[in-house]
Amino acid sequence: MCFLRRAAQRRIMLEAMLKKRFVLISAALLFAPLAPNRCAGQARPAQSHSRPAKAASAEPWKFAVSGDSRNCGDVVMPGIAAGVRKSGAAFYWHLGDFRKITDVDEDIQHQPEHLVISPIAAAAKRRGTESYWRLGDFRIADMGGNIQPKPEHPAKALSLPEYEKIAWTDFIENQLMPFGSLPVYLAIGNHEMVAPRTRPEYVAQFHRWLDTPQLRTQRLHDDPSATEPRTYYHWIEHGVDFIALDNATKDEFDDGELSWFEKTLQTDAANARIRTLVVGMHEALPESISANHSMDESPTGIETGRRVYADLLNAQNDNGKRVYVLASHSHYFMDGIFNTEYWRTHGGILPGWIIGTAGAERYALPEDAKDARAAETNVYGYLLATVSLQGEIQFDFRRLSEQDIPAAVMQRYTPDFVRWCFAENSSAR
Numbered sequence: 001m002c003f004l005r006r007a008a009q010r011r012i013m014l015e016a017m018l019k020k021r022f023v024l025i026s027a028a029l030l031f032a033p034l035a036p037n038r039c040a041g042q043a044r045p046a047q048s049h050s051r052p053a054k055a056a057s058a059e060p061w062k063f064a065v066s067g068d069s070r071n072c073g074d075v076v077m078p079g080i081a082a083g084v085r086k087s088g089a090a091f092y093w094h095l096g097d098f099r100k101i102t103d104v105d106e107d108i109q110h111q112p113e114h115l116v117i118s119p120i121a122a123a124a125k126r127r128g129t130e131s132y133w134r135l136g137d138f139r140i141a142d143m144g145g146n147i148q149p150k151p152e153h154p155a156k157a158l159s160l161p162e163y164e165k166i167a168w169t170d171f172i173e174n175q176l177m178p179f180g181s182l183p184v185y186l187a188i189g190n191h192e193m194v195a196p197r198t199r200p201e202y203v204a205q206f207h208r209w210l211d212t213p214q215l216r217t218q219r220l221h222d223d224p225s226a227t228e229p230r231t232y233y234h235w236i237e238h239g240v241d242f243i244a245l246d247n248a249t250k251d252e253f254d255d256g257e258l259s260w261f262e263k264t265l266q267t268d269a270a271n272a273r274i275r276t277l278v279v280g281m282h283e284a285l286p287e288s289i290s291a292n293h294s295m296d297e298s299p300t301g302i303e304t305g306r307r308v309y310a311d312l313l314n315a316q317n318d319n320g321k322r323v324y325v326l327a328s329h330s331h332y333f334m335d336g337i338f339n340t341e342y343w344r345t346h347g348g349i350l351p352g353w354i355i356g357t358a359g360a361e362r363y364a365l366p367e368d369a370k371d372a373r374a375a376e377t378n379v380y381g382y383l384l385a386t387v388s389l390q391g392e393i394q395f396d397f398r399r400l401s402e403q404d405i406p407a408a409v410m411q412r413y414t415p416d417f418v419r420w421c422f423a424e425n426s427s428a429r
Helices: 002-019 027-031 073-087 119-126 160-179 199-205 213-222 255-269 299-317 367-371 407-423
Strands: 061-066 092-094 184-186 233-237 240-244 276-280 322-327 333-335 352-355 374-376 381-387 393-399
Touching (some): 073 092, 073 160, 255 299, 322 393
Parallel strands (some): 061 092, 240 276, 322 352
Antiparallel strands (some): 233 240, 333 352, 333 374, 381 393
């Protein structure tokens, strides 16, 4: 046997050394592998052609997800990062809309280097004045009785073109860096495609996050010709296939993405090690409770979104995969977004969530929100997902409060602005 031959070789080596009167013999010699590291005639191990994936976990594990961090994201996201890191999550997934782009985000307006203050306040600050006493006539009212401007909206120090140049860098520095070494995955949102932004520009700016060694290995395994990252991708972790889709514009999903997606599902169907699919995107698939702000807003979105939903139903019902669908775009939290008459009569209800709660202006809940399992607005937070050994996932909404904002962020933006983000950054009054 191979083992006996290797033991005999070690004995011969030891006897030879003793004859040469070596006194000290390293214990490592007795257990070190011989070269070559296999017995004569033993076949070389076959190269693995299985998809690059982390093995199934031996214990439950966690990940976190949310989206829409414009407006007040530079305040809220560091709080999310602190909570996610403390939770022990394996990674964080951002579902798009990093910055507003159509106008200057309020948090950037309130950064000290961009904040414009009145001449009186500037003079008082220069002279080291300890206090200021204002003797009335605080605001000017227009004929409709509206107050303008609000103190929470100071004059903009940045022009829109100046802002556009720094917006994505601001997102990276103030929202991604707080995660430290924790892996972060990014999905593209519609505000990433506001003119003059383009997909190639997006890929170039966020190349570091779209072409990680893990994503690159998976992409090239799926298609050796795919040498450059795309706005849609997937990765496998502990038996779960995470699929990030691009529906950031009204012409999505395009044929190339649909073909790639359905090929990915076919490969998963043939792989018993893949127990679960988690599909994330910016806009919710059509016919959800949030239909008024989703892929329902274009004919292409409806047609291709329904097709993706049907594919996922097939993965669940015919191929035995657990399926979970995540989106943001609507700025509130909702669990059970596909409990609608359409899906009840067109194949069935998939587990679905909206988690657009990472700092954007909060929206009113839709009229049918009562049909969801849970729905809240005027909140910030993230979903913390716990994956069981069998691949079942429990999603819990973790709310943020002002007390969760790191002290350095509070100091930079001032407690007054942080309070404004929590109390006033909303159209749901």
